[in-house]
Amino acid sequence: MKLKKTLNTFNDRLQLLQKPGYVASSCDFKFELNPTDRLLADDEAKVEKLHDEVNIARVLFQGQMQAQIIALVKLEIASVQNSIRKSVAKSIVDITTTLALLDTTLEEGHNSDIFQFVLDTDTADLPSLLQHSEFQTKHKLYDLIHTFAQEQATATTPTDAYRPTEDRTYAVDNTSPTVISFLQIFQAVFVTSWDTYLNQIALLENTKKVKAYLSASTAEKATQDTAMALADLDLNDPVTVKNVIDKSVAERTKQLERKLQQVQQVLARNSNRGANKKTQPGALSKNKKGSSPRSNTAAKADDANNGSSSRNSASRKKSKPRRKRFKKTSGS
Incomplete structure (x- = not known):
């Protein structure tokens, strides 16, 4: 997974470097001549000519530098691809070796029959199985596996890389547990995991686009330049x-x-x-400062006219403490 992410980064970098008009930051520099005012006054035409020649040389040099950077990125991509191929090939050998040890029904020395049967027959969709392995054909995979075998060559090691033949027989078939397990492991490690990562990246990018579209379409000052086209969004x-x-x-x-x-x-x-x-208690019954005494008289008259004896009695009860307080105050 880490190698595939690195490969993606280099591929994106290469695509950007090859974009028309793009100049890498390391190549984007300025160089100008600084003539004196005296020289400009004496021969401005020659100075302008030198300026033009310098600009042309700078642009050519920038192009040469960027070409070298592109060549370096391509070498990095090839190196990462080779590392991915080695990882896939070694993993295939390790997986089949482990499965062969666990399968007591498989004859000794037929470990390679497991992956050869899967790749040679229609047991699996080969292009789909190798789509992220950086192998264009299964023969390239066989060649690399043979290279590993030659590093630990024995007397029984074939001198040439394996190639399937029409009369080839295998020690396994579609129903063999080792074949089924190999397909499941290889699919999960080298296909499903990377597909899931790519789907998550695409989902995040689409989410960003939808958010930007909603923000632009609901903004108070949205303009045609900032609004996104609905057709650019993956709304599926x-x-x-x-x-x-x-x-x-x-x-x-x-x-x-x-x-x-x-x-x-x-x-x-x-x-x-x-x-x-x-709603303060007694606010209506108290005289406000500066208010006319008629207000209390009018209130008492209203109570008498309405026949509210209970209110009059309550008023008399409330008035007694006032008279007592008045007497105590006056007595002091």
Whole structure:
């Protein structure tokens, strides 16, 4: 997985370097001549000619430098690809060797029959199986496995790389446990894992595009330059679109809820402040400073007219403490 990620990075770098008009940062430099005012006054035409020649030389040199960088990146890509091939080939040998040790029904010396049977027959889709292995053909894989075998060559080691023949017989078949296990392991390690990684990268990129589209389309000052074309989005994945929209709606809803809560708090404070003043006990029965004494007289007259004896008695009970306090105060 790490090698495949490195290979992806180099491929992206190469694609950027080969893009028309792109100049690598290490190649992007300026060089200018600084003539004196005296020289410019004497012969400005020759100075301008030198400037043009310098600019041409600089552009050519930048192109040469970038070409060398591109060549280096290509070598890096080839090196990583070779490392991936070696990893795949060694893994195939190790997997089949381990499975052969566990399978007591497989005859000794027929370890290679496991992967050869899978690659030579229609047991699996070969292009799909080798799509991330950097092998264009199975023969390249056989050649590399043979190279490993030659490093530990014995008297029985073939001198040439293996090639399938029409009369080839294998010690395994489609139903052999070793074949089934080999396919499952190889598929999981070298196919499914990388497909999952690529799908996650594509999902993240599509999510970013959908977020950018929603942000641009809902912005107050969205312009045609900032808005994205809907056709550029991969909207075939409804789950991604739904998740992005739900998240955006939730964020905006939270903002509205916070603002509404702030407004409610302000209204509540203002309402409580006014209610306390109006609902203070005895506020209506007490004379305000500077108020006319007619207000109390009018209130008593209203009570008498309405026949509210209970209120009059309550008023008399309340008035007694006042007279006592008045007497104590005057007595002191």
